[in-house]
Amino acid sequence: MAAEAVIPVKRQSGKNQAVTMRDVAQASGFSPATVSIVLNNAPLARYIAPTTKKRIEEVAKKLGYRPNIMARFLRSRRSHSVGVMFFDITDPFCTPVLRGIENALYQSSYVPIFADAHNQKNRFERYLEMLLEHHVEALIVVANWLFVDIHLLADLSKRNITAATIGWEMPGDSVSSVMVDNEAGGRLALEHLHQLGHRKIAFIRGPKMLIDSAPRWKGIQKFAHSSGLEIDPALVLQLPDSFDPNSGFEGGYRFTEELLQKKKRFTALMAFDDLTALGAIRALTRAGVKVPEHCSVVGFDDVPLSSLAAPSLTTVRQPLEAMGNLAVNIVMEGVNAGLEKRDWNISQHKMNPELVIRDSTRAAALTGSDD
Amino acid sequence: MAAEAVIPVKRQSGKNQAVTMRDVAQASGFSPATVSIVLNNAPLARYIAPTTKKRIEEVAKKLGYRPNIMARFLRSRRSHSVGVMFFDITDPFCTPVLRGIENALYQSSYVPIFADAHNQKNRFERYLEMLLEHHVEALIVVANWLFVDIHLLADLSKRNITAATIGWEMPGDSVSSVMVDNEAGGRLALEHLHQLGHRKIAFIRGPKMLIDSAPRWKGIQKFAHSSGLEIDPALVLQLPDSFDPNSGFEGGYRFTEELLQKKKRFTALMAFDDLTALGAIRALTRAGVKVPEHCSVVGFDDVPLSSLAAPSLTTVRQPLEAMGNLAVNIVMEGVNAGLEKRDWNISQHKMNPELVIRDSTRAAALTGSDD
DNA sequence: TTGTATGCGTTATCAA
DNA sequence: TTGATAACGCATACAA
Numbered sequence A, B: 001m002a003a004e005a006v007i008p009v010k011r012q013s014g015k016n017q018a019v020t021m022r023d024v025a026q027a028s029g030f031s032p033a034t035v036s037i038v039l040n041n042a043p044l045a046r047y048i049a050p051t052t053k054k055r056i057e058e059v060a061k062k063l064g065y066r067p068n069i070m071a072r073f074l075r076s077r078r079s080h081s082v083g084v085m086f087f088d089i090t091d092p093f094c095t096p097v098l099r100g101i102e103n104a105l106y107q108s109s110y111v112p113i114f115a116d117a118h119n120q121k122n123r124f125e126r127y128l129e130m131l132l133e134h135h136v137e138a139l140i141v142v143a144n145w146l147f148v149d150i151h152l153l154a155d156l157s158k159r160n161i162t163a164a165t166i167g168w169e170m171p172g173d174s175v176s177s178v179m180v181d182n183e184a185g186g187r188l189a190l191e192h193l194h195q196l197g198h199r200k201i202a203f204i205r206g207p208k209m210l211i212d213s214a215p216r217w218k219g220i221q222k223f224a225h226s227s228g229l230e231i232d233p234a235l236v237l238q239l240p241d242s243f244d245p246n247s248g249f250e251g252g253y254r255f256t257e258e259l260l261q262k263k264k265r266f267t268a269l270m271a272f273d274d275l276t277a278l279g280a281i282r283a284l285t286r287a288g289v290k291v292p293e294h295c296s297v298v299g300f301d302d303v304p305l306s307s308l309a310a311p312s313l314t315t316v317r318q319p320l321e322a323m324g325n326l327a328v329n330i331v332m333e334g335v336n337a338g339l340e341k342r343d344w345n346i347s348q349h350k351m352n353p354e355l356v357i358r359d360s361t362r363a364a365a366l367t368g369s370d371d
Numbered sequence C: 001t002t003g004t005a006t007g008c009g010t011t012a013t014c015a016a
Numbered sequence D: 001t002t003g004a005t006a007a008c009g010c011a012t013a014c015a016a
Helices: A021-028 A032-039 A043-047 A050-063 A069-076 A094-107 A121-133 A151-158 A182-195 A213-227 A247-261 A274-286 A320-339 B021-028 B032-039 B043-047 B050-063 B069-076 B094-107 B121-133 B151-158 B182-195 B213-227 B247-261 B274-286 B320-339
Strands: A004-011 A081-086 A111-116 A138-142 A162-166 A176-180 A201-205 A236-238 A268-271 A296-298 A315-317 A345-351 A354-356 B004-011 B081-086 B111-116 B138-142 B162-166 B176-180 B201-205 B236-238 B268-271 B296-298 B315-317 B345-351 B354-356
Touching: A021 A032, A021 A050, A032 A043, A032 A050, A069 B069, A081 A094, A081 A121, A094 A111, A094 A138, A094 A320, A094 B111, A094 B121, A111 A121, A111 B094, A121 A151, A121 B094, A138 A320, A162 A320, A176 A182, A176 A320, A182 A213, A182 A268, A182 A296, A182 A315, A182 A354, A201 A213, A201 A247, A236 A247, A247 A268, A247 A274, A268 A274, A274 A296, A320 A345, B021 B032, B021 B050, B032 B043, B032 B050, B081 B094, B081 B121, B094 B111, B094 B138, B094 B320, B111 B121, B121 B151, B138 B320, B162 B320, B176 B182, B176 B320, B182 B213, B182 B268, B182 B296, B182 B315, B182 B354, B201 B213, B201 B247, B236 B247, B247 B268, B247 B274, B268 B274, B274 B296, B320 B345
Parallel strands: A081 A111, A081 A138, A138 A162, A162 A176, A176 A345, A201 A236, A201 A268, A268 A296, B081 B111, B081 B138, B138 B162, B162 B176, B176 B345, B201 B236, B201 B268, B268 B296
Antiparallel strands: A004 B345, A111 B111, A315 A354, A345 B004, B315 B354
């Protein structure tokens, strides 16, 4: 595998001669100080003659001057970069979040430094080190479970680095966070099944390790209680803890097989997340139970592949891109506050989920009518 | 949608007091120069007394000294960062590549600066600008089509920045590249169908815009020719050019509908890539044609969702992670060569694809036996 | 074997 | 309205 044909081609070499501010100063006939003031549009730029400004800007453009962020940092302490740490980019959950973060950062001319912890604590810490060395102005952590000690925090706030987490919140209230309202989401999903007339519903709960699991289940229980729906404990399973974000598929598959073996009838299945749901659908299909004809299935997250699945998946959407966006806004607020020596507020956000109805659910009245 | 509950919490403030090399010097009783030499293990470190070394290292660790990459850059011209530019991270193709790049970079203690062009030329150029401002030591571009002018190159090599592309190669031979051997891949897929006994095969070719399309088709034609397989032009369609990486699904769906309307029988369908294949499968299923019972379908790429699809997809795997890895090795070689003022070779690599047989294909002899 | 001095490209303070 | 100069943190040539 991956043997390869190499076609060596030609040689390279060259000189690295970036044009500096001094070059612009010399070429324009002004001093570096003036050039700096003009090009940064500093407060003092108010007092610079318009003709001077114009001249300097022209020369800068003609020479192709680019500010040297590194040198600038030495004085201004601004790196124009933000650390973006994923616990595992392999999780399909992450891509839209990354897109949201990247896009928001781009608007502010900030650059994301990408880090992926591969779910390993030591890798997380090493990356944290590297990000600090690169003097990121802020840190965004995308995770859905916890291995991070509180003390890492101390390090961050000591260095005045604003942080925000997505998909997970620090115990206590020491770091800003953005999460979906899991309880509302759980409720939404069950409500949908209930409205479709389903009464015998199986559940595959999330692993204890994940912070999402408990509130989602709480939303389910609350709705069940308020609507008089009975949850049969024999139809409730809980996924084991695992570090592999794609293990949900496998888990959904196995647990659904298990549910089927119990010979307890259910007309709908609510999975912890989309991958679990997909695994469940495969198990059902293999067992000759058609989705949604014989059994409805609902997921959670609305990861990109959910709309592509067969059947396409009814699910509870997390506004992933918007969450990435919001996290950036939060840390940028912190950055700006720091710059202006203001205090600012840490905040914990719960975004509203949204039910997306697709092909994997249908009315209970129709269930079984096809066979 | 996305209305939200905000829970403001408490306030923050703090002082940013990083410990510098001078601090270490003072605390250890040596000069900054000695400290620098020891901590960087510079050539002169050979002459430093072991006790001195030990003392300095201890103090550095105790104080939590972290080198300031920015300041270091000013002298050494090394930023320890690499620009990683994606044309569209939304393409499922990209995630494993990113993982491969990140992992290789991590081994070398380099940090990836992430950029996503959203398929827009101006965004690409703006990001290029930003990456240059951040003085990345190298650039990796992940793309499968071209909107980049050759002159951007000039800018890079003028600044002595090594570059490599993944999934696409510059016209001419001015930049290193890593691609899959598309021709071999096309051949592999068709060979598989042929071995299964399929003779009436439909094809959905890739858009002209994509560099992969032509060689894949060439591989198909060559195999067909050498094996005596006849390709019915009425069963060959070509996807239109599009900037949306996920449009393949839609295209696969529509074109398969079209193929079905022709009432020309085919027992297998070969799609340009996995997304196209998934779209095709949906169309077939909707039309009552079961996959693989009535029709086999094969894709290309082996993106992460292909194994999760229903049925799981037989496809030609690109070693995406390995490709990311290799690209890093290539640019690192360039970086090191630059450092040592050696010349180095630009190289163009073709990785071997691999057939992954899953549930969407089966022997033609069995085709149709289920209904 | 270790220390001093200098400069990398910017920005900010002060002076002119 | 603009210019000279110092300082940011580090690495190196040279001196000791």
